[in-house]
Amino acid sequence: MRNLVPILTVLAAIVAIWWLAVAPMNIRPALDIAERGGAVVVPEGSVERRDVSVWKLMLDNREHVAVGYDLKRPRLPTPTQVGEEFWKTTGAMVAKGRAWSKRSLIYHAWVTLQSTLWGFLLGTTVGIVGAVAIVYSRVMDRSVMPWAIISQTVPIVALAPMIIVVSNQVGIEGRGVPKAIISAYLCFFPVLVSMVKGLRSPTEQQLDLLKTYSASGLQSFLKLRLPASVPYLFTALKIGIAAALVGTIVGELPTGAISGLGARILIGDQFGTPLAIWSALICAAILAGILVTVIDIMQRVTLRKMGFVS
Amino acid sequence: MGTNNKTIREVESGVSSVISAKNLSLTFQTNDGPVHALKDVNLEINKGDFVSFIGPSGCGKTTFLRCMADLEQPTAGEITVNGVSPAEARKARAYGYVFQHAGLYPWRTIGGNIRLPLEIMGVDKAEQDKSVKEVLELVHLEGFEKKYPWQLSGGMQQRASIARALAFHADILLMDEPFGALDEIVRDHLNEQLLELWARTNKTIGFVTHSIPEAVYLSTKIVVMSPRPGRIHDVIESTLPKERPLDIRDSPEFIEISHRVRDGLRAGHEND
Numbered sequence A: 001m002r003n004l005v006p007i008l009t010v011l012a013a014i015v016a017i018w019w020l021a022v023a024p025m026n027i028r029p030a031l032d033i034a035e036r037g038g039a040v041v042v043p044e045g046s047v048e049r050r051d052v053s054v055w056k057l058m059l060d061n062r063e064h065v066a067v068g069y070d071l072k073r074p075r076l077p078t079p080t081q082v083g084e085e086f087w088k089t090t091g092a093m094v095a096k097g098r099a100w101s102k103r104s105l106i107y108h109a110w111v112t113l114q115s116t117l118w119g120f121l122l123g124t125t126v127g128i129v130g131a132v133a134i135v136y137s138r139v140m141d142r143s144v145m146p147w148a149i150i151s152q153t154v155p156i157v158a159l160a161p162m163i164i165v166v167s168n169q170v171g172i173e174g175r176g177v178p179k180a181i182i183s184a185y186l187c188f189f190p191v192l193v194s195m196v197k198g199l200r201s202p203t204e205q206q207l208d209l210l211k212t213y214s215a216s217g218l219q220s221f222l223k224l225r226l227p228a229s230v231p232y233l234f235t236a237l238k239i240g241i242a243a244a245l246v247g248t249i250v251g252e253l254p255t256g257a258i259s260g261l262g263a264r265i266l267i268g269d270q271f272g273t274p275l276a277i278w279s280a281l282i283c284a285a286i287l288a289g290i291l292v293t294v295i296d297i298m299q300r301v302t303l304r305k306m307g308f309v310s
Numbered sequence B: 001m002g003t004n005n006k007t008i009r010e011v012e013s014g015v016s017s018v019i020s021a022k023n024l025s026l027t028f029q030t031n032d033g034p035v036h037a038l039k040d041v042n043l044e045i046n047k048g049d050f051v052s053f054i055g056p057s058g059c060g061k062t063t064f065l066r067c068m069a070d071l072e073q074p075t076a077g078e079i080t081v082n083g084v085s086p087a088e089a090r091k092a093r094a095y096g097y098v099f100q101h102a103g104l105y106p107w108r109t110i111g112g113n114i115r116l117p118l119e120i121m122g123v124d125k126a127e128q129d130k131s132v133k134e135v136l137e138l139v140h141l142e143g144f145e146k147k148y149p150w151q152l153s154g155g156m157q158q159r160a161s162i163a164r165a166l167a168f169h170a171d172i173l174l175m176d177e178p179f180g181a182l183d184e185i186v187r188d189h190l191n192e193q194l195l196e197l198w199a200r201t202n203k204t205i206g207f208v209t210h211s212i213p214e215a216v217y218l219s220t221k222i223v224v225m226s227p228r229p230g231r232i233h234d235v236i237e238s239t240l241p242k243e244r245p246l247d248i249r250d251s252p253e254f255i256e257i258s259h260r261v262r263d264g265l266r267a268g269h270e271n272d
C-alpha cells in the first residue's frame, strides 16, 4: 500500500503527458475535418499544411485544436477514448455475457496468458537447469554462458517467424507451441543469469562449514546453494514473466494469427483502427501488472516463511 | 559414523596428544610472491587442553586452525588430529569449527541451524531433537529453538553457532575469533559460559583471539605467534586454577601471565 502513492503519481503524470500529446499528434487530421466542415483554416489545404510544423498549425488554428480530441480515427487517441474502447471490449462484453466472443479482449488476453504461462514455465525450467549446470561444471560455464548471452542479442522479431515456420514444418499444429517457445526464449535468460548468481551467493565460510561436516555435493546443493538462491530466483521470475509476455505478443504478431493480444494489435494496424491497438496495449500492460504482482506476493510470502527479512 | 569415531578414540586413548604439528609450514603463492603464513611450527595439544592462539593480525592463526580442520593444506611438515591426518579426522567428524562470523542460515530457525550438521550426518530425527535440546541448554539458548537468526542479538547468534558446532558431539572444538565482533560485556559473559561448557564437556579447544585478557582468562595453554613468517614465539602454560570466576582477572597471577603474553607479543614484533 505504501507503494500506491508513487505508482499513482507516475500514472497520473503519464496520462497528463499523453493527454497533452494528443493536440500536436492529431492537429493535421483535425484541421482536415474542420476544413471539410467549412471552417477557415490557416493555411488552407491539406497539402499546403504538410510543410508547416504542428506547433505553428496549433498556434494559428487555436480554435480547432479541440477537434483533435474527438476524432473517429485519431493518430493518438485520448485516454478517455481508449478507456471507452477498453470498456466496450472488456467490461461491457462481460455484462452482455459475451466475455469469450472473438471481439472480447478478455478472450484474447486469455489466449495470450496461456502461451505466456507455458513459455514462462519452459523458460524458467531451462534457466534453472542451465544455471545448475553452469555452477557445477566449468565446461558448461565456459560453453553455455557465452551462447546464452549471444542468444539475447538476436532480435526476437527476426527469430519469431522462423520459429513459427520451423514448427509448422515439423508438423506442430497451431500456434500454441511456437508462441511458448518464443516466449521461453526471452524468459530463460534473466532466470539463468540470476540463478547463477544466486547459486554462487553462499560465502566461502558457508561452504567451508559444510566441508567441516564432510557434506556431499548434493547435500551442499540442497541445503545451502538452492535455498540461498531463492531471493535471486524471485527477482528473476518477475523479470521473466514480463519477458515471457512480450515474447508471446511478438509471437502473435507475424501474419496469420487471429487470436491473442498481439494479433489484435496487428489487425488494428491493418484495418486502421488505432483504438483497437491502444486498448489491446492497455490490456497487455494490465496483464503484465497482474502477473508481476502475483509473483511479487508469492515472493513476499515465501521469503517471509523462509525467514529472510525483507 | 559412531563406530568410526570410536576407533579413532581408541587409537589415541593411549596417547594424550590430540593435535600434533611438526615443522608445519604453509606458503601461499600470491600475485605479489609467496606469503609464508606458517613456518616450522611445532605444537602439541593434549586432550582436554584449552589452547589460545594469540598474535598480531596476519601471523597465521587462522591458517593454523584451518590446517587442523583440513580446510588448508600445509606445504611442508606434518600435522595429525586424533592421531590421523586432518582429512581423515574431518571425515570422521572429529571436530566442530566455529567461524569468526556466526554464519547462521537465515532461512533456518536456530533449531534448524543446529540440526544442519545432524541432518547431513544422517542422524535420525529423535536423536536430532535430543541433541538440539541438549546443546541449546549448554549455550543457554533454551526457548529460542523456533526463532530465526535475525530475531537474535549478535552474541546470541554466536552462541547458536557454537551450539551448532557442539551438536554432533565432536571431542575437539576449533574456534576462530568467535567473539571478535562482540562488545566487551557480552564477551565477558560468553567467556564465562565457554569455560563452564568446557568444564562440563571436557572437550579439547583451540581458540584464536587477539585479546590478551580473553586468552589468559580462558586458556590452559597460550600460544603466542609472530608474523612474517608466521611462527610460534612462545607457549605459556597457565598456572591459573581450572575454576575461574571473572574477578580472577584482578589476581596477581593473572596479571603476571598477561605480562608474559604482552612481552611475547612485543618481542615477536621486534623480530621482524
Ligand SMILES: Nc1ncnc2c1ncn2[C@@H]1O[C@H](COP(=O)(O)OP(=O)(O)O)[C@@H](O)[C@H]1O
Residues within 6 Å of the ligand: B028, B029, B030, B035, B036, B037, B055, B056, B057, B058, B059, B060, B061, B062, B063, B064, B230
Ligand atoms: N587464501 C590465502 N591466499 C593467500 N594468502 C593468504 C590466504 N589466507 C591467508 N593468507 C595470508 O597468510 C597470512 C596469515 O593469514 P591468517 O592466517 O589469516 O592470519 P591471522 O588469522 O593470524 O590474522 C596473511 O599474510 C594472509 O594475508
Ligand SMILES: [Mg+2]
Residues within 6 Å of the ligand: B061, B062, B063
Ligand atoms: Mg584470522
